Amino acid sequence: MRDGTADPRRRVPRTDALLADPGLAAAADTFGRDRVKAAVVAAQDRARRGEITPERVRDAALAALRSPAPRAVLNATGVVLHTNLGRAALSAAAVEALVAAAGHTDVELDLATGRRARRGRAALAALAAAVPDARAVHVVNNGAAALVLAATALAAGREIVVSRGELVEIGDGFRLPDLLASTGARLREVGTTNRTTLGDYAAVIGPDTGFVLKVHPSNFVVTGFTSAVGVDRLATLGVPVVADIGSGLLAPDPLLPAEPDATTTLRAGAHLVTASGDKLLGGPQAGLLLGDAALVDRLRRHPLARALRVDKLTLAALAATLHRPDTPTRAALHADAARLRERTERLRDRLAADGCKTEVVPAVAVVGGGGAPGVELESWVLSLPERYARPLRTGAPPVLGRLAHGRLLLDLRCVPADADDVLRAAILRVRVRGDG
């Protein structure tokens, strides 16, 4: 397409010619003519936008029919929990569990007695075993659902007392205060953005208080003249304390000293902890609720709980993740920088042997997913010209890096070790095609 002789858009094949192609005609038998035509039109549009060459329109239409979105991508961004890339990548054990659960399962049946059993009891038992300080546990769709259930069941028509420094936006325009207010609970804001004291809370606690909410401001840090009240002191106020820790760390991780964990938070006196399953825990999207048995029971029995119930696939993947916590998330977080460097240099050398010159430079990777904003992970990246970014992103498999100072940086931290050859081939294809 860079031959300069003709406008490539003129060479985009016509719809009727494409529909007569034997491969696409056969696809029409499987998927229906309307879907094939839509795929053809979409591929023609991609060629007109310059995303693919006109010669690739047929194959692109076929590929789109074969693999509907979402597609598996290689995450070379250096962001371990990239929300746009589905946050945590599941472990092999979790993938195996959810494939097994895809058919009929004993999710809600006790095979020994033949009677109905508590739904998802394997996942619940694994969660309880992972956090012995929790007297009871429950699982819902995501972290936001866990908060909504707590607010609805414990504070609808009453007040949730929360510091102004913890009224956060969790991303894509979703704000915790709006989410909580949508349940019919009233927010009683105390303190200021940078400073809140125990006295601020104590002054508003009364018969109308549903609970005190402690939110971990997971995606930003406030520094300077600040003060916040820890869960241990909030627990002296005589009302339930609900702590939204966000990340789903179940026990402390020395790599992430500022990140709260469920065990420590419960020991400090929180009555209920809420967290996500697909952040630092490294599991499927889920909302974890851990804590006081009577409170968890109220949540579990609330009518809304049924609407927030998790799917059998989630329960299977969560159980496996808790059972075997050596997740890709943990591996990526704890990846050794020297080993990453060696691996990246090996990739550079193999590319060089094929005549493709790249560089290896030091870089910083981050946790992402709205977690651990202050943490910088020492990393190494393969640096390529920026023009590689789009063809790699739109290739098969799509490869996502990050752009900085006119370069495309590929961080292998979150790329499975057995995918280095796939990545190398993708880079070489771009170069050979001339897009690079």
Ligand SMILES: *Cc1c(COP(=O)(O)O)cnc(C)c1O
């Ligand atoms: C991520 C996060 C949430 C939202 O959890 P989801 O699982 O994305 O619904 C809520 N609170 C905090 C503190 C978070 O970090």
